[in-house]
Amino acid sequence: MINDEIFHFGEGGSQARVIEKYLFKVIGFLLMMQLGGFSLFAQEVPxxxxxxxxxxPLDPKHFYIAEVWDEREDHSSVARLWTNNSSKLLDVEKGSDKLKNYYLESLPKNPELIPVIVRIGKIRIDEESGGGRSVPGKVKLVISFYKKGEDSPVHLIDYRGGVQYKRTAGQYQLISxxxxxxxxxSLQFFVKWIDQEIDSNxxxxxxxxxxxxxYDEVESGDTVFYTPSRxxxxxxxxxxxxxxxxxASIFTSFSWEGESKVVDGWVHLYLTTKVFMxxxxxxxxxxxxxxxxxxxxRRHxxxxxxxxxRFKKNIKNREMTPSDFDGVIGYEYLQTYRKMNKLQEAYDRETNNGRDRAAQEEWNTYIKEELAKVQKANDLAQ
Structure with missing residues (x-):
C-alpha cells in the first residue's frame, strides 16, 4: 500500500493563509483481468x-456565476507532468471550455442574486522528478472575482492558492x-468571503x-451661511x-461634502449642503x-x-449605484452651478438690477412662494 498525499493552500486579499491537509490512500497497484487471470501494470501516460x-456541496446565498473569462497567457496546456524520466505537456480534456464549464455549472444559478464574473488568470500544474517512485507536484491558481456591472465589472477579490501533492510514479489518476x-x-474561498462581506462591502x-x-453654522469668519434666522x-x-x-454686488455660492458607509447591505450617503455668501x-x-x-x-x-x-431633489430622484454615485453627484453639482448662474443673471436682467420695481415685486413673490414650498416639504419629511 502506497500513500499519495495532497496538501491544499490558498489565500486571497487580506485573508489569512489557510492550509488544509487531505490524505488519500491509493492502492499502488491495479489489477487487470487478462485471459482469466490478473496482471500488474503501470498506467499509460494520458x-x-x-x-x-x-x-x-456549496450553497451560495448571495451570488451566481454569470460569466467566466479565461485570460491565461498560455491556453495550450495546464500541466507539465513527469513521465518516464522526462516531462510532458498536457491540457485539460476539452481545454478552456471545460475549465469555464467547471465554474459555470458547479454552483446553482439564481439570477435574482449578484451576478459574478470569474476571471481565470492562471491554472498551472508542475511536477519534478522525486528521484524514486514518488513524484512531487504543485498546482497554482490565480482566480479573480468581479461583480458584473452595468458599465464595467467591479473587482471584488483575487484568490491565489493551489495544491502541493505527491503521487506514485506511473500512476496519473490523482492529477484529476x-x-x-x-x-x-477557489469557489469555497469566494463563498466564505462573500458571506462575510455582504453587509459591509x-x-x-x-x-x-x-x-x-x-450646514448648521451661521457664520464663520468671512462666510455667512444661509439661514432664515440670520x-x-x-x-x-x-x-x-x-x-x-x-x-452693490453680493457673492453667493454653494458646496457640498459627504461621507458614506455600508449599513445592512446598503450604502448610506450622508451629504451636507452649504449655501453661503x-x-x-x-x-x-x-x-x-x-x-x-x-x-x-437678499433675493440673490x-x-x-x-x-x-433643486440639486438635492435631483440627487434623490437619480438612480445611483455604489460604483457611480460620486460621478453622479459631481455631474449634478456642475449642472446646478451653471443653472444658478443663469438664474441669477435672469433675475438681474429682468429686474434691471432692481431698478424695475414691478419686476422686482414679481420676483419677490415668486421667491417667497418657492421658499414656502421648500419649508412645507421639509416639514412633511420630518
Missing part, C-alpha cells in the same frame, strides 16, 4: 487530464483529483440611500467698491444702503438656496 464537472480540488477550493451593496443635512445685512458687504453703474467678495457703495437695495441682494441669496434645494 493524452489529457480529465476534469469532472458536477454540482458541488488534485485539479478538481484546487478549483473547488460597498462593492456588494444593493444600492444607495441618500440623507441630506443643511438674514444678511449691509455690514456683511465688506469688499472694496468697484467703479461702474452698479451700487462671502463678505470680502461682496460690496456696496456708500449712500446706497437702503432697505430696497438690501432686499434685492434666496435664489442660491432654491437652486440647492
Amino acid at each position: 493524452e489529457n487530464i480529465p476534469l469532472k464537472v458536477e454540482k458541488l 483529483t488534485v485539479l478538481s480540488r484546487a478549483l473547488e477550493n 460597498i462593492n456588494l451593496a444593493k444600492g444607495v440611500k441618500v440623507f441630506f443635512r443643511d 438674514p444678511i445685512k449691509w455690514e456683511d458687504f465688506q469688499a472694496p467698491t468697484r467703479p461702474g453703474k452698479y451700487v 462671502l463678505k470680502n467678495s461682496s460690496w456696496v457703495k456708500s449712500g446706497s444702503r437702503d432697505a430696497y437695495g438690501l432686499n434685492h441682494e 441669496f434666496d435664489i442660491t438656496k432654491l437652486v440647492v434645494e
Whole structure:
C-alpha cells in the first residue's frame, strides 16, 4: 500500500493563509483481468487530464456565476507532468471550455442574486522528478472575482492558492483529483468571503440611500451661511467698491461634502449642503444702503438656496449605484452651478438690477412662494 498525499493552500486579499491537509490512500497497484487471470501494470501516460464537472456541496446565498473569462497567457496546456524520466505537456480534456464549464455549472444559478464574473488568470500544474517512485507536484491558481456591472465589472477579490501533492510514479489518476480540488477550493474561498462581506462591502451593496443635512453654522469668519434666522445685512458687504453703474454686488455660492458607509447591505450617503455668501467678495457703495437695495441682494441669496434645494431633489430622484454615485453627484453639482448662474443673471436682467420695481415685486413673490414650498416639504419629511 502506497500513500499519495495532497496538501491544499490558498489565500486571497487580506485573508489569512489557510492550509488544509487531505490524505488519500491509493492502492499502488491495479489489477487487470487478462485471459482469466490478473496482471500488474503501470498506467499509460494520458493524452489529457480529465476534469469532472458536477454540482458541488456549496450553497451560495448571495451570488451566481454569470460569466467566466479565461485570460491565461498560455491556453495550450495546464500541466507539465513527469513521465518516464522526462516531462510532458498536457491540457485539460476539452481545454478552456471545460475549465469555464467547471465554474459555470458547479454552483446553482439564481439570477435574482449578484451576478459574478470569474476571471481565470492562471491554472498551472508542475511536477519534478522525486528521484524514486514518488513524484512531487504543485498546482497554482490565480482566480479573480468581479461583480458584473452595468458599465464595467467591479473587482471584488483575487484568490491565489493551489495544491502541493505527491503521487506514485506511473500512476496519473490523482492529477484529476488534485485539479478538481484546487478549483473547488477557489469557489469555497469566494463563498466564505462573500458571506462575510455582504453587509459591509460597498462593492456588494444593493444600492444607495441618500440623507441630506443643511450646514448648521451661521457664520464663520468671512462666510455667512444661509439661514432664515440670520438674514444678511449691509455690514456683511465688506469688499472694496468697484467703479461702474452698479451700487452693490453680493457673492453667493454653494458646496457640498459627504461621507458614506455600508449599513445592512446598503450604502448610506450622508451629504451636507452649504449655501453661503462671502463678505470680502461682496460690496456696496456708500449712500446706497437702503432697505430696497438690501432686499434685492437678499433675493440673490434666496435664489442660491432654491437652486440647492433643486440639486438635492435631483440627487434623490437619480438612480445611483455604489460604483457611480460620486460621478453622479459631481455631474449634478456642475449642472446646478451653471443653472444658478443663469438664474441669477435672469433675475438681474429682468429686474434691471432692481431698478424695475414691478419686476422686482414679481420676483419677490415668486421667491417667497418657492421658499414656502421648500419649508412645507421639509416639514412633511420630518
